[in-house]
Amino acid sequence: MPTVYRGTIVHTKSLNEFESFNEGFLAVENGKIIGIGNDFNNWLSSSKIDRDSFTEVRLSKFQFLSPGFCDGHIHAPQYAQIGLGMSVPLLDWLNAYTFPTEAKYVDKEFALQIYRNVVKATLRCGTTLASYFATNDLGSTLILAEEAARQGQRALIGKVCSNCNSPDFYVETTDESVDGTQAFVTAIRKLNNPLVLPTITPRFALSCSKDLLQKLGDIAKQNDLHVQSHISENLDEIEAVKQIFNTSYASAYDDAGLLTKKTVMAHGVHLQDDEIALLNQRGTAIIHCPASNTNLNSGICDVQRLIKAGLTVGLGTDVSGGNSVSVLTAIKRAIDVSKHLAFFKKQDILGTGKAQNPDNDYQQLSYKQAYYLATLGGAKALALDHITGNFSVGKDFDALLVDVSVLEKPHRAFTVDELLEKFIFTGDDRNIKAVFVAGNLVKGSI
Template sequence: MKHTHIFQGTAFSSESPKEVQILKDHLFFINADGMIEKIVAPEDTDYQALLDDYSGDEHFHRLADGQYFLPGFVDLHIHAPQWAQAGTALDIPLYDWLNTYTFPIESKFSDLAFAKKVYHDVVSTLIANGTTTALYFATVHKEASLVLAEICAEKGQRGLIGKVVMDNPDQTPDYYRDADTQTALADTEEFIVAVKELAKRTKQGVFPVVTPRFIPSCTDEALKGLGELAAKYDTYVQSHCSESDWEHGYVQERFQKNDAFALHDFGLLREKSVMAHCNFLNDHDAALFAETGTAVCHCPISNAYFANSVIPIARLQEKGVEIGLGSDISGGFSPSLFDNVRQAVISSRMLEDGVNTSLPAEKRGVPNSRITLNEAFYFATAGGGESVSLPIGRIAENYAWDVQIIDTSVPTARLPLYNPMENLHDVFQKIMYLARPENIREVWVQGEKVHSRI
């Protein structure tokens, strides 16, 4: 197959959850499908000959000094309409936040002109922050949710989009809910069919996602019907699971079991399921997630505001649960997974060391809770790809060419790299802790350039 692009440069990619692979001065050959067909290392016998053959080609791209490749980020939890309220009201309880700010904003997406304006902005902003794949909650509005899918297709981002279902009158406001259960299910099915049709002409892929907002917002009939639709069309599923004391307690009172088992009863835990937050999963819940292939989306910034806890992410990983990372706009204020990688490490350290200084050190924290920067990077990239069962999140052969080109020498955001012989793993760490959107020179998805910073 003809190579549409050839790149030369140094890349960082996850070898495993704990190990970052450094591909120094490699050649990357991208085919017409946007996949990495071949990677050639400088020590390979054909490296110099290939470099001589292609270096003058118009499709040959050599990184400049101080530039590096990172995999594009996979953000597994974004409320696209909440971009309109990002950065506000993070100091009030979750229940109040939803009813005072979030539901009123989301109800406005019945206006397609407003929806288009916000959705264009949020998709462009996320791409500029290095997010090449995004798992979106939209709103209850079928037409506006389809607009979001169309914008992802147009702008080149790989979008997984869900029309939200909220049909329980006991837990949703009059002005913002599905008309009734039958309408919610019919609209969901029509949305699934429309997005699958759109996907046929979208190179990077768009995917419909069955999306009960969370158990409190849905009737039993809706949850059952959504599980049946997920099976019928083999779609992705997303929801919130055991997020806060209030939500976790509500489900226990309603079903006499935890979220994980209640969702499973309705057919909503499957290989293509991603559940956000999951702070209160116990060992039985975690085992069920591992058994069904359900992934946990860790949202560390949002959790600091609304989850009433720090998720024991290292314990879930140890139990074989797939884990990715999410921004949770706007429960999380930042559209950057760089920020969430950093917070994931910080939160894990606080869980391990503890926060109550009135307790002795040995009783203050939860042992073996910390994660490394390498692991947080894995969650944001390869772990996210595995969570949605797609060949993304790694710079490796037979993976999509989804990359960020990081420029460490931007005058307004220069990284402190003064030693020309600096250890490349140290360079990687500095990028992960210090990079800002200005450092993201280009973003590519499925072999197509979707963002460039002049």
């Protein structure tokens, strides 16, 4: 039986194309979107659906339907250490906090506890699609995949690969990494759950030998798999990659066949122009992680530069470099970073009479553009925009029912734009009344 939602509907069709329906409708059947627009009666007549054969849900004037959020980069095991080490540079932070934490996941009971909580937390915050890094441990990584499937979240899951430049207590041999990856891909496919997919996951170039990167590239190509890793996050990291691989960061991956149309690279803070051109040529996307870039003192990513160069960009919380699992928070942080860049490019900050990095053509990221990065942009980056990301007919119904009146009843009615803006700048998970993945209610009620 179809369900028809009547009220305010918002989504994006591209970075600069925001579409909304004030008194609109969205029709869903068997988890798929079968209709959207303003003229419900005309659609109903043309669709030949009997008026008595569908369930109608009417939204209040302070509610709207939105596509679900996409978290393009999150480390599930690091949920256990969220909020710690936020003043430490990346490489020191990995050694002091992250590697010791991730090594604990050989304990399956510990893994189940944390992974159950992180999937629950991300769903609560509206993440209907997440691209998860797990750990080197095969068994516990499968627990994460099983937990995402059980709770009904759409997820890309990766067993982390690292055979060098890692602590003795948390490192694999090349064979262990390759065999574990192949076993993980096989196990995920045996789950036979269309929501959960494997993704090849070299931690970053520093933690993998050339041989391992090449073998992971071969596995990805042979099985047409997604790929995820990190690139150009920290200046010390970039210099180390140059010393080891004798090439640019992007080329280190490309030489192994890891830059594809199904690859996402987190950060991209310090990419050189030739690296951006290479990523664009390969169709590889960047996941912008504004919170962790700030928290770990990595730098400020000029997202507009990447977009103007033709790259697809999504948003990531990058927990636990990022200090929140909420993509809504990542939207706000992305807007902040863009505004800070504008200060450097246009304002006389130090009283010198000129901007520090003059660029009068620079345009700040608008809240609607940031919203795109968190929804359709993220789905496109993860090569899943044919399934999710907006409300196009034929896509899965991955959606949020948002209510801006939950915390404080507004004193007046809002326009559609104001509803979204209010949610972005003042909202949190309490404003997300319901979460749907492939039409299934996975949080809240309607």
